[in-house]
Structures are given as C-alpha cells and as structure tokens.
Amino acid sequence: MSLKYQIVPVTTFAQNCSIVWCDETMKGIVVDPGGDVKQLLALVEQLGVTIEKLVLTHGHLDHVGGTVEMSESLKVDIIGPHKADNFWLQGLEGQSQMFGWPLTEAFEPTEWLDEGDVVTFGNESLSVYHTPGHTPGHVCLFNEDAKVAFVGDVLFNGSIGRTDFPQGDHATLINSIKTKLWPLGNDVKFVPGHGPESTFGRERVSNPYVADEMPLY
Numbered sequence: 001m002s003l004k005y006q007i008v009p010v011t012t013f014a015q016n017c018s019i020v021w022c023d024e025t026m027k028g029i030v031v032d033p034g035g036d037v038k039q040l041l042a043l044v045e046q047l048g049v050t051i052e053k054l055v056l057t058h059g060h061l062d063h064v065g066g067t068v069e070m071s072e073s074l075k076v077d078i079i080g081p082h083k084a085d086n087f088w089l090q091g092l093e094g095q096s097q098m099f100g101w102p103l104t105e106a107f108e109p110t111e112w113l114d115e116g117d118v119v120t121f122g123n124e125s126l127s128v129y130h131t132p133g134h135t136p137g138h139v140c141l142f143n144e145d146a147k148v149a150f151v152g153d154v155l156f157n158g159s160i161g162r163t164d165f166p167q168g169d170h171a172t173l174i175n176s177i178k179t180k181l182w183p184l185g186n187d188v189k190f191v192p193g194h195g196p197e198s199t200f201g202r203e204r205v206s207n208p209y210v211a212d213e214m215p216l217y
Helices: 037-047 065-073 085-092 093-096 169-183 200-206
Strands: 001-009 015-022 027-031 050-055 077-081 118-123 124-130 139-143 148-152 187-191
Touching: 001 037, 015 037, 015 118, 015 124, 015 187, 037 065, 050 065, 050 118, 050 124, 065 077, 085 093, 124 169, 139 169, 148 169, 169 200
Parallel strands: 027 050, 050 077, 148 187
Antiparallel strands: 001 015, 015 027, 118 124, 124 139, 139 148
C-alpha cells in the first residue's frame, strides 16, 4: 500500500488538515489547508513530499483559510469543492469577520469537483463523492486500496456535521452518509474534519445520529 497521510490539526477550531501522499513517488496533496500555513509547509518539507495540488472538501473558513497563501507558496492549483459551495468561498470575508479571524479574501478554485471525478497524485488516486447536507457543495474523497476516506464535516467519530448553516439540510446530510459513504464498506477508516478517526462500521453501530445496526440488548 503506497498511500500515506498525516493529520495536522490547524486553527483555533482544531480542523484536521491532511497531508496525503504516494510513498512510491513522494508526490502528494493537502486536503483542507485551513490555516497555520507555515507549520504545514515546514511539515511538508520535513516529510519530503512534493505537493501537486490542494484539495478542498467544502467552503467553510476553518477548512480553506490558508488555501490561497499555501497555493501561492507552493505554486500549485486549488481543486474542489463542488461548485454549489461557491457562495461560501465568495463570502470568506464575511466569515472571517464573523469569527474574528484575519481577513480572508474570496477566491475560486482552479477546478471544481463533481461526483465521479478522480484526484490523482503520484501513483495514487482519490475518488470524489458529492455529499451535500453540511454544505451544498461538500465532497468526500476515498481511496479503495487503502480503505480510507477524507470526509470533511459530513461525519465525525460519534456525531455528524451541523446543518444549521445557510443551505445546510439535515435529511440531505443523513442521505449522503447512508447512500454515499456506507456502501464503501464497514472496514473503511475515515478522517473527519475535526476530532479522532473512526470507521464506517463503528459509526453504523454506535453513532446516535446514523446508527443502523444497533446491537440488541
């Protein structure tokens, strides 16, 4: 298995930014560079990874706040999320004022992502799943060989994403989890946007929001 990743909690929201790479070629991507860009760049250098692109799961500030700075430092493209999240990216100035963050200016990615797209780096790839509900343009990324998914704020260890933001929808989020993520397999480990990793199987048994295989007592 040549897919490797390292999770780096960034910003005051402890958002899980992931450096993901192919250890055969040492080429990789950064998923959700929300901030603390100097720390991320130092770690990338320490790991010896050549970053080929930055990939965004959705448009919330804590996931995208460091994107432009990192893109300019590394001279790489910004990929994703789905274009339905453009209003979040265009509203970054307002988001940063609301949370009392340094001013983050609006931007557009080099390329939007759609269901069925594939993000490649080195000899590795991640399949793209459009998973609306937390935000309308949220995407999740999945590598079948490594059985690992990067799910942003769709699903957490023991919880699910908030749906009280503009264009969030609880029923849509539950549908995304059950129809897009569960079919990938109970043994899939996932990296959430915040907090510890888990597996889909574990959440199907124990997560109070989406459990469907609750044990009988």
